[in-house]
Amino acid sequence: MALHIGVDVGGTKVLAAAVSETGEVLRTARRSTPGRRVSVSLVEDALTEAVSEVAGGLPVDGVGIAAAGFVDADGERVMFAPHLPWRGEEVRARLAARWGTVVALDNDANCAARAEHAHGAARGARDAVIVTLGTGIGGALVLDGRVHRGRNGMAGEFGHMQVVPDGQVCECGGTGCWEQYSSGNALVRYSRARVGVEPTLLTAMCSGNPELLVGAMVTAAAEQGDLVASEAFDSVGDWLGVGLANLVAAFDPEVVVIGGGVSAAGDRLLDPARAALARSLVGVGHRVVPELRRARLGPEAGVVGAADLVRQAQALR
Numbered sequence: 485m486a487l488h489i490g491v492d493v494g495g496t497k498v499l500a501a502a503v504s505e506t507g508e509v510l511r512t513a514r515r516s517t518p519g520r521r522v523s524v525s526l527v528e529d530a531l532t533e534a535v536s537e538v539a540g541g542l543p544v545d546g547v548g549i550a551a552a553g554f555v556d557a558d559g560e561r562v563m564f565a566p567h568l569p570w571r572g573e574e575v576r577a578r579l580a581a582r583w584g585t586v587v588a589l590d591n592d593a594n595c596a597a598r599a600e601h602a603h604g605a606a607r608g609a610r611d612a613v614i615v616t617l618g619t620g621i622g623g624a625l626v627l628d629g630r631v632h633r634g635r636n637g638m639a640g641e642f643g644h645m646q647v648v649p650d651g652q653v654c655e656c657g658g659t660g661c662w663e664q665y666s667s668g669n670a671l672v673r674y675s676r677a678r679v680g681v682e683p684t685l686l687t688a689m690c691s692g693n694p695e696l697l698v699g700a701m702v703t704a705a706a707e708q709g710d711l712v713a714s715e716a717f718d719s720v721g722d723w724l725g726v727g728l729a730n731l732v733a734a735f736d737p738e739v740v741v742i743g744g745g746v747s748a749a750g751d752r753l754l755d756p757a758r759a760a761l762a763r764s765l766v767g768v769g770h771r772v773v774p775e776l777r778r779a780r781l782g783p784e785a786g787v788v789g790a791a792d793l794v795r796q797a798q799a800l801r
């Protein structure tokens with residue numbers, strides 16, 4: 485049987501997995517990401533270790549890399565990765581030479597979208613918008629059945645669309661970016677501002693120190709019926725729907741898939757998003773509003789999509 489491996493190179497960890505043709509994760513291996521102030525070869529060593537552990541001595545037919553960073557339009561180089569030392573590095577060719585096998589490369593959001601489209605929540609859709617709510621907002625587009633990468637390979641950076649003129653300052657240097665209002669960070673910021681102001685379970689959870697508040701606490705408090713935590717989800721969900729109305733107006737997809745850590749809240753997040761989408765979208769009443777679905781593949785979407793990517797690259801050779 486042909487062995488295809490997907491590797492997700494994130495900010496804190498490297499996850500490698502052998503993945504079947506139907507998207508099933510067969511075995512995995514993990515390493516820590518060495519950081520961004522180290523040599524490129526040290527990162528390659530971590531990837532090599534993870535890949536050989538997954539291979540377990542069997543010949544490898546191809547390795548797909550899902551990198552947390554900007555990958556050029558040809559899928560050859562990582563132009564920039566905030567948590568890794570790759571700066572315009574020819575990652576695909578270097579790893580192919582080192583491993584003596586076919587290597588394919590794309591960014592992690594595109595790989596996750598590929599996986600959701602092939603095996604998950606966007607399966608069978610011709611056009612889909614995939615939005616990942618983590619610390620910030622990541623995203624990807626499927627157009628005419630293919631992941632749309634754009635001129636620079638940077639399509640799908642939805643988190644930095646401006647939704648509030650002169651709004652919150654963003655790490656990107658802009659103001660009022662969507663991810664400042666709808667993300668894990670936004671959830672925490674909303675909640676922190678209310679600790680000590682209103683009665684809430686969050687005060688005890690963070691020992692009265694708003695700085696200690698994290699997203700998981702807001703989720704737990706909301707599950708226990710806490711009003712402040714529920715309002716935080718209402719706010720993040722509402723802004724999610726407002727931004728999605730812009731994306732749906734632009735791309736008219738069949739389905740919108742919401743993934744990432746914050747999406748674990750399910751309908752607590754998606755119901756206000758659905759309401760805001762129905763309220764904000766142009767032409768409601770005269771069009772089919774796309775379904776909002778939770779992503780299905782979870783944290784393994786990146787490795788599954790990366791393995792699919794190299795399988796396809798190999799088929800084209």
Ligand SMILES: [Zn+2]
Pocket residue numbers: 643644654655656657658659661
């Ligand atoms: Zn921004």
